[in-house]
Amino acid sequence: MLHRRTCSAAQGERNAPPVGVGMGVVRATIRRMNSILESRERRLADRVGEVIESDSTAFLAQCYRLHEPPALGSLVLAPDGDLEIVGVVSEAGTSSIQPGRRPLARGEDETSVEGLYANNPQIEKLLMTQFRAQIVGYMGGGTADGTVIQRLPDRPPRVHTFVYDCPSEDAAAFGQSMEFLSILAGARGPAGDQLVGACLRRLSGASGDRREFLVRAGKALTVLLASEPQRLYTLLAGIRP
Numbered sequence: 001m002l003h004r005r006t007c008s009a010a011q012g013e014r015n016a017p018p019v020g021v022g023m024g025v026v027r028a029t030i031r032r033m034n035s036i037l038e039s040r041e042r043r044l045a046d047r048v049g050e051v052i053e054s055d056s057t058a059f060l061a062q063c064y065r066l067h068e069p070p071a072l073g074s075l076v077l078a079p080d081g082d083l084e085i086v087g088v089v090s091e092a093g094t095s096s097i098q099p100g101r102r103p104l105a106r107g108e109d110e111t112s113v114e115g116l117y118a119n120n121p122q123i124e125k126l127l128m129t130q131f132r133a134q135i136v137g138y139m140g141g142g143t144a145d146g147t148v149i150q151r152l153p154d155r156p157p158r159v160h161t162f163v164y165d166c167p168s169e170d171a172a173a174f175g176q177s178m179e180f181l182s183i184l185a186g187a188r189g190p191a192g193d194q195l196v197g198a199c200l201r202r203l204s205g206a207s208g209d210r211r212e213f214l215v216r217a218g219k220a221l222t223v224l225l226a227s228e229p230q231r232l233y234t235l236l237a238g239i240r241p
Helices: 002-015 019-046 113-119 168-174 181-187 194-206 210-224 229-238
Strands: 047-054 058-063 075-080 083-096 127-140 162-165
Touching (some): 047 127, 194 210, 194 229, 210 229
Antiparallel strands (some): 047 058, 058 127
């Protein structure tokens, strides 16, 4: 009996995985889980709003924080299904949550705007900050390698799609091509050509070489707007840092 137990124990030891290998798998799994959690936390921190209206060329998003829209010309991402839609912030504003009703002045006896908000906490419940983004491309939908397609997607993002700030490394990758300029220059929104300048200046900051980027952008604009010399001059002046 003793011999039989000893043989069984010895066989179990031979079949058991080495302790070092088992612990290595556990550590790798923990690292992977921590990486996923960190990625989710970063993603949540980068979330700036939610789509409340969309069409084939642009979308309107409401910010989660009052008076904190993404900067004019910055890139934002709207992941929806198998697409990650890329937009350029073209305008932003804060207004009453009730259409057609303007806020009333309340600060006659206040010494600062901060004091006014502190003494009237209901204000933040009565206002909302929104921004509109011009769609300039997308990832996904067959681009498994993460390549950015700089044209309008087949469909706009759904209402309630979350909107995120575009990470600097993704912005740098997006700026490798200038095909999006034909969309942006043709949009003609409220900011006009100021939007093109704002976008290119921000993208140049994300690139590894600001001067090289702006030179490439200038050449692309020269080809695109060869028949509009005055507009081209204004745009070239606007992309100076």
